[in-house]
Amino acid sequence: MIELDRLGHDFGKSTVLEDVSFTISPGEKVVLLGVNGSGKSTLLKILNGLIFPTRGRWRYKGREITARAMKGKDFSRSFRRESVLLFQSPEAMIFNPTVFDEIAFGPRQLGLEDLDDRVRHWAVQVGVEKFLQRPPFELSGGEKQKVCLAALLVLEPELLLLDEPTANLDPRSTGWLVDFLQELPVTTLVTTHNLSLGAELGERTLVLSEGHRLIYDGRLADLLGDREKLIEANLVHSHRHRHEGVEHRHYHVHQWK
Amino acid sequence: MHIPDGFISPKMYLPLYAVSAGLWAWGLRRMRRTLDEKTIPWLAVLAALSFILMMVTVPLPGGSSVHATGICLLAVIFGVWAAFLAVSLVLLIQALLFGTGGITSLPLNALAMGLVGGATAWSTFRLLRRWNETAALALAAWLSVLVPAVLVALALGLQPLIASAPDGTPLFFPYGPRVTLPALLIPHAILGVGEALLTVLVYRMVDRLKQGVRP
Amino acid sequence: MKDRVMLLAYFAAVLLATSIHDLRFLGAGLATVALLAGRRLPRLLKRTAMAILLFNSVVTISYTALSLWQGNFSGHYVLLINLRVFLLTALTFLLAERFNPFRAFAVSRSLLYLTTLCYSQVLTMRRLFGEFRHAFRSRSIVRPGLRDLYRHGAATAAFFLHKSVSDAGEIAQAMTSRGFFND
Numbered sequence: 001m002i003e004l005d006r007l008g009h010d011f012g013k014s015t016v017l018e019d020v021s022f023t024i025s026p027g028e029k030v031v032l033l034g035v036n037g038s039g040k041s042t043l044l045k046i047l048n049g050l051i052f053p054t055r056g057r058w059r060y061k062g063r064e065i066t067a068r069a070m071k072g073k074d075f076s077r078s079f080r081r082e083s084v085l086l087f088q089s090p091e092a093m094i095f096n097p098t099v100f101d102e103i104a105f106g107p108r109q110l111g112l113e114d115l116d117d118r119v120r121h122w123a124v125q126v127g128v129e130k131f132l133q134r135p136p137f138e139l140s141g142g143e144k145q146k147v148c149l150a151a152l153l154v155l156e157p158e159l160l161l162l163d164e165p166t167a168n169l170d171p172r173s174t175g176w177l178v179d180f181l182q183e184l185p186v187t188t189l190v191t192t193h194n195l196s197l198g199a200e201l202g203e204r205t206l207v208l209s210e211g212h213r214l215i216y217d218g219r220l221a222d223l224l225g226d227r228e229k230l231i232e233a234n235l236v237h238s239h240r241h242r243h244e245g246v247e248h249r250h251y252h253v254h255q256w257k
Numbered sequence: 258m259h260i261p262d263g264f265i266s267p268k269m270y271l272p273l274y275a276v277s278a279g280l281w282a283w284g285l286r287r288m289r290r291t292l293d294e295k296t297i298p299w300l301a302v303l304a305a306l307s308f309i310l311m312m313v314t315v316p317l318p319g320g321s322s323v324h325a326t327g328i329c330l331l332a333v334i335f336g337v338w339a340a341f342l343a344v345s346l347v348l349l350i351q352a353l354l355f356g357t358g359g360i361t362s363l364p365l366n367a368l369a370m371g372l373v374g375g376a377t378a379w380s381t382f383r384l385l386r387r388w389n390e391t392a393a394l395a396l397a398a399w400l401s402v403l404v405p406a407v408l409v410a411l412a413l414g415l416q417p418l419i420a421s422a423p424d425g426t427p428l429f430f431p432y433g434p435r436v437t438l439p440a441l442l443i444p445h446a447i448l449g450v451g452e453a454l455l456t457v458l459v460y461r462m463v464d465r466l467k468q469g470v471r472p
Numbered sequence: 473m474k475d476r477v478m479l480l481a482y483f484a485a486v487l488l489a490t491s492i493h494d495l496r497f498l499g500a501g502l503a504t505v506a507l508l509a510g511r512r513l514p515r516l517l518k519r520t521a522m523a524i525l526l527f528n529s530v531v532t533i534s535y536t537a538l539s540l541w542q543g544n545f546s547g548h549y550v551l552l553i554n555l556r557v558f559l560l561t562a563l564t565f566l567l568a569e570r571f572n573p574f575r576a577f578a579v580s581r582s583l584l585y586l587t588t589l590c591y592s593q594v595l596t597m598r599r600l601f602g603e604f605r606h607a608f609r610s611r612s613i614v615r616p617g618l619r620d621l622y623r624h625g626a627a628t629a630a631f632f633l634h635k636s637v638s639d640a641g642e643i644a645q646a647m648t649s650r651g652f653f654n655d
Contacts, residue, residue, distance in 0.1 A: 045606060
């Protein structure tokens with residue numbers, strides 16, 4: 001579905017992605033791990049056709065995505081419907097007067113029929129049906145995010161990109177989201193900087209290093225055994241431990257969320 | 258209203274700087290009286306807000322768009338002096354840090370847009386809000402675009418009168434007010450409608466700021 | 473110190489370039505800017521030309537047409553105005569690239585804090601504003617209509633209004649907590 005070939009991206013003088021290659025097949029659930037600033041968000045924006053790589057190329061369903069390709073009306077219409085991105089801050093996505101209108105925004109553009117049923121169905125799926133007539137701005141961060149998720153899923157997309165979807169959620173909502181995404185029959189690519197969540201969000205794991213390169217592509221279980229890689233990606237840390245008077249130090253992760 | 262540097266004579270921008278400097282000091286003192294030590298953080302944040310409001314696009318029919326000014330919102334919610342100082346600070350940062358906007362047109366823009374535009378919007382809104390809040394706000398926003406345009410047009414139109422070579426050829430902006438007034442007023446009268454619409458929409462979404470924010 | 477001198481020199485240059493109406497003087501000024509720019513000259517020239525292109529073309533073309541028709545065309549004026557605007561704009565870009573305004577503003581602690589805080593707020597808000605733009609583009613399957621454009625613009629402005637009010641309060645508290653107002 002997606003093929004990246006030696007992708008690189010610069011912002012001005014600084015490099016945010018370098019030599020990134022991988023492919024994702026339909027139906028895969030992939031987690032992209034990396035610390036803040038490793039280039040995860042930029043990569044998602046490239047895959048959503050919002051910015052275009054400085055170096056290398058990438059294809060969506062065999063078609064190379066360039067600024068020119070996205071200018072094509074028919075192509076951009078099908079691409080924007082099939083491939084959707086949940087932004088890290090849900091506020092950035094919200095602008096309609098009611099939650100109903102927010103979810104209905106996509107289907108209305110496409111002139112889809114049975115608008116009411118579609119909106120209601122997804123509102124129930126994510127659990128925001130009681131807010132349908134309220135302005136989305138008044139909701140809490142987690143509720144806003146659910147509204148945004150419904151607004152994307154109502155399009156019945158084929159590829160769902162999620163940028164740090166758990167960063168603003170409380171533990172209960174995080175648990176809900178993990179279960180929800182697992183059961184969703186859509187190709188997903190989720191970014192997170194939280195190693196312990198990675199295992200829950202997908203089978204296959206990609207790791208972006210602090211040097212903005214892809215340093216791992218494989219099963220998460222194998223990654224957890226690769227101490228060097230984890231240290232290189234800055235996904236584990238070490239500090240002093242005190243156990244009954246004995247003090248020692250080792251690399252580890254916390255189940256903080 | 259992006260006039261590059263070089264079209265306004267020092268005969269105009271120097272006195273305007275002197276007037277602005279006095280008003281900046283006066284405005285700061287007024288803000289300090291109510292805000293005290295919170296003046297600096299408030300001013301910094303409001304200037305950044307003003308910068309962002311100027312990046313918001315006002316869509317026009319036919320697919321084109323211009324940038325909002327946000328002056329009316331700033332003045333109605335935060336007061337005229339806060340709006341004037343915030344806009345001035347944005348213009349300074351734009352001129353010196355981003356290299357846009359022009360250092361010689363800074364006092365003209367600050368006075369016309371920030372002070373006169375803000376005061377026009379604020380007083381129009383205050384005067385008419387009891388009659389009809391939405392209409393008052395729309396008119397205030399429209400005037401906050403139009404009145405500064407009149408002032409800028411007059412300032413540009415004065416250039417050939419105050420600064421021409423002895424043989425009559427211009428040295429700065431070449432046209433008199435008979436050209437500049439219609440050239441600026443007609444487009445701004447239309448742009449003002451977009452600004453008014455946007456302002457009314459925003460104001461409906463900021464209920465809890467409606468009483469005006471006196472931080 | 474260096475930055476304050478740079479700023480004063482810049483102001484002096486602006487004043488001179490708007491007070492002396494001699495093409496040779498302005499030409500010499502531009503040559504000086506070119507020397508100061510060094511290797512970055514091509515970029516500077518391109519940036520300057522792009523910045524003034526619209527306004528200057530409108531003025532130059534309309535002036536030429538009108539004055540030729542009225543019979544008082546002055547080639548000196550066309551050169552003068554374009555050379556001056558070009559010089560001043562290039563000078564401003566050069567300054568913006570080279571100097572650290574915060575060191576220049578360090579004359580007063582309040583002014584320094586005001587400009588630093590404002591600049592960092594501008595950068596943070598601008599980044600977030602970019603997210604709003606991207607999100608809207610991402611969600612627009614077809615070209616958005618006027619109603620949606622206005623709704624989006626208004627929602628964006630309203631978000632930043634609310635954010636500013638809460639940010640200002642937080643920053644003031646943080647400054648108090650760090651003892652900024654104690655002396």
